[in-house]
Amino acid sequence: MEKSNKIIIIGGGYAGLRTVEYLAKNRQNQITLFDKNSYHYMQTEVYDLIANEEDFAQVTQDLYTFCMGFEENVVFCKQEVTSVDFDNKKVITQIQRYNYDYLVIAVGSKTKFLPNIKGLKEHSYGVKSLRHAMYFKQRFEMSLFNKVRDGGAQAEPLNIIVAGGGLSGVEVVAQMASYSREFYNKNNFICRTLNIVLINSAKNILKGMDEELMQKSKKRLSELGVVVKNERRVVGLDGVSVSLSDGEVLPMDFMIFAGGIEPNTLVYKLNLDKNERGYIETNEFLQVKKHSEVFAIGDCTTIYSKGKALAPTADIAEQMAEYCAKNIENLIADKKLKAYKIASRGMLIALGRNYAASKLLGLYFNGYLAYIVKKLIERVYAIRLSRVAKKGCGKIFQS
Numbered sequence: 591m592e593k594s595n596k597i598i599i600i601g602g603g604y605a606g607l608r609t610v611e612y613l614a615k616n617r618q619n620q621i622t623l624f625d626k627n628s629y630h631y632m633q634t635e636v637y638d639l640i641a642n643e644e645d646f647a648q649v650t651q652d653l654y655t656f657c658m659g660f661e662e663n664v665v666f667c668k669q670e671v672t673s674v675d676f677d678n679k680k681v682i683t684q685i686q687r688y689n690y691d692y693l694v695i696a697v698g699s700k701t702k703f704l705p706n707i708k709g710l711k712e713h714s715y716g717v718k719s720l721r722h723a724m725y726f727k728q729r730f731e732m733s734l735f736n737k738v739r740d741g742g743a744q745a746e747p748l749n750i751i752v753a754g755g756g757l758s759g760v761e762v763v764a765q766m767a768s769y770s771r772e773f774y775n776k777n778n779f780i781c782r783t784l785n786i787v788l789i790n791s792a793k794n795i796l797k798g799m800d801e802e803l804m805q806k807s808k809k810r811l812s813e814l815g816v817v818v819k820n821e822r823r824v825v826g827l828d829g830v831s832v833s834l835s836d837g838e839v840l841p842m843d844f845m846i847f848a849g850g851i852e853p854n855t856l857v858y859k860l861n862l863d864k865n866e867r868g869y870i871e872t873n874e875f876l877q878v879k880k881h882s883e884v885f886a887i888g889d890c891t892t893i894y895s896k897g898k899a900l901a902p903t904a905d906i907a908e909q910m911a912e913y914c915a916k917n918i919e920n921l922i923a924d925k926k927l928k929a930y931k932i933a934s935r936g937m938l939i940a941l942g943r944n945y946a947a948s949k950l951l952g953l954y955f956n957g958y959l960a961y962i963v964k965k966l967i968e969r970v971y972a973i974r975l976s977r978v979a980k981k982g983c984g985k986i987f988q989s
Contacts, residue, residue: 594618594619594620595616595618595619595620595691595692595922596620596622596689596690596691596692597613597619597620597621597622597690597692597693597694597918598622598624598688598692598694599621599622599623599624599693599694599696600624600625600671600681600693600694600695600696600697600856601624601625601695601696601697601854601888601890602623602625602627602629602630602653602666603630603631603633603696603697603888603889603907604888604904604907604908604911605696605698605887605888605889605907605910605911605914606623606625606696606888606911607623607656607911607975608907608908608911608912609694609696609887609911609914610623610657610660610664611978612911612916613915613918613919614660614661614663614664616919617661617663618663619663620663621663621664621665622665622667622688623653623657623664623666623667624667624669624670624671624681625653625666625668626668626669626670627653627668627720628652628653628654628668629650629651629652629653630650630651630652630653630656630975631649631719632649632650632651632968632971632972633649633717633718633904634904634968635649635968636649636723636762637761637762637765637940638765638940639723639724640717640723640727640762640765640769641765641766641768641769641943642727642731642769643769643943646720646724648972649720650720651972651975651976651979652979653666653668654666654668654982655979655980655982655986656975656978656979656982657982658979658982658985658986659978659979659980659981659982659985660978660981667683667688669683669684669685670683670684671683671697671856672856672859673856673859674693674695674860675687676861676862676880676881676884679691679693679883690883691883692884692885692918692921692922693883693884693885694884694885694886694887694914694918695856695857695860695870695884695885695886695887695890696886696887696888696890696907696911697853697854697856697857697888697890698854698888698889698890699718699852699853699854699889699890699902700716700718700719700852700853701716701717701719701847701848701850701851702849702850702851702852703716703847704850707824707825707827708825708826709826709827709828709829710824710826710827710847712829713827713828713829713842713845714827714844714845714846714847715729715845715846715847716846716847716848717758717846717848718851726844726846729844730750730766730844733748733843733844734748734770737784747784747785747841748770748784748785748843749785749787749840749841749842750763750766750784750785750786750787750842750843750844750845750846751787751789751824751844751845752766752787752788752789752845752846752848753789753823753824753832753845753846753847753848753849754789754790754846754847754848754849754850755790755792755794755797755818755820756795756796756797756848757796757799757901757903757939758848759788759790759795759846759848759849760788760795760796760807760811760939761939761940761941762846762848763786763788763811763816763846764807764810764811764814764816764940764941764942764945765940765942765943767786767811767814767815767816768941768942768943768945769942769943770786771784771814771815772943784815786814786816786817787816787819787840788811788817788818788819789822789823789824789832789834790818790819790821790822791821791822791823791849792820792821793820793821794808794820795807795808795818795820796939798901799937800937802954803937803939803947803948803949803954806941806947806954807939807941807947810941810942810945810947810956814941814942819834819838822834822835822836822838823835823849824845824847827842827845829842830842832845851889851902852867852868853868853869853889853890854890857869857890862878862879862880862886863878863879863880865892867892869890869891869892870886870890871891872885872886872891874929874930875913875917875928875929876891876910876913876914877917877927882921883921885914885917885918887910887911887914888902888910888911889902889907893906893910893930893932895931895933900932900933900934901934903934904971905934905935905936906932906934909932909935910930910932913928913930913932916928935950936948936949936950937949937950938950938960938963938967940964941956944958944961945957945958945960945961946961946964947960948960948963948964950963
């Protein structure tokens with residue numbers, strides 16, 4: 591009888607699930623997926639969740655049924671990993687210890703609420719977690735309703751601040767502006783009661799991204815009435831106003847903070863080499879230093895292409911998962927490992943309802959067509975997971 595390979599994957603995000611899909615093909619791999627949540631959160635669709643184009647069910651996938659959809663060699667464990675004993679190859683949770691032969695750390699990242707910004711954590715929202723996104727969605731809807739209830743044109747303006755001019759900040763602010771104006775116009779409400787401001791510390795939004803995509807996004811935000819304040823930072827907030835680095839004070843009903851991310855809390859606890867920003871350091875095979883059987887993928891590590899750090903996108907995370915799974919199989923088979931060659935396969939930026947800007951295969955296009963392509967990619971991903979989960983559901987009903 592062949593020896594089984596005990597593989598533990600920590601994190602049910604894009605990288606973790608893709609690794610499960612690849613490694614589950616080998617029946618000798620006994621895979622355990624750990625996550626503190628029972629669902630996979632499709633974070634690339636958070637802008638649609640906030641603007642009511644999609645609901646909770648459409649941006650999540652149950653991890654229990656997903657793992658049950660494979661053969662008997664995949665198990666999901668809803669437990670939060672608290673530490674790892676790398677010398678003895680044990681993953682430790684609050685409940686017990688689990689042995690592994692190979693370990694994949696794919697715990698992702700979280701919003702970095704900078705401690706030097708007074709009131710930031712108390713008075714702003716992040717959208718990296720589903721809980722925070724759902725809470726903000728409800729607050730956003732209630733704020734729109736309250737302004738209508740309290741007098742329409744006579745009501746005080748609704749002031750929304752988004753801090754962070756990267757991809758997340760731009761997508762969220764565009765979708766909120768688009769949805770809000772549609773909400774007012776469709777019901778003949780006075781749309782002048784809405785102010786949306788994007789605070790960006792860099793010279794332009796989408797720093798480091800393609801210049802043409804940046805210009806298209808900038809133009810679209812202007813058309814939506816979003817006020818962009820470049821080369822300014824939030825230095826404090828008190829629940830009713832936001833103070834900026836140039837001394838300006840803006841009225842605020844609520845604020846989304848998309849000004850930075852940091853590794854998941856578990857990463858800080860692990861006795862591994864990390865870079866200056868706290869992310870796990872890996873080699874060209876995605877292995878952590880000093881432990882060849884341990885891999886780190888997704889947003890908890892940083893990888894490079896032509897000397898430049900790659901943006902932590904779902905596309906990059908899935909490519910890392912494919913290399914990781916292949917190299918684990920190569921270790922098992924005592925074959926040569928494969929160095930990663932990863933690059934972005936394209937960029938699609940959601941810029942409000944039925945509108946996106948994109949660059950795919952070197953071609954630029956924007957508007958409704960780009961939006962359809964983006965939604966198609968997202969739907970194909972969701973359908974892929976759903977097909978596996980439906981098999982898992984079928985096993986439950988058959989038992």
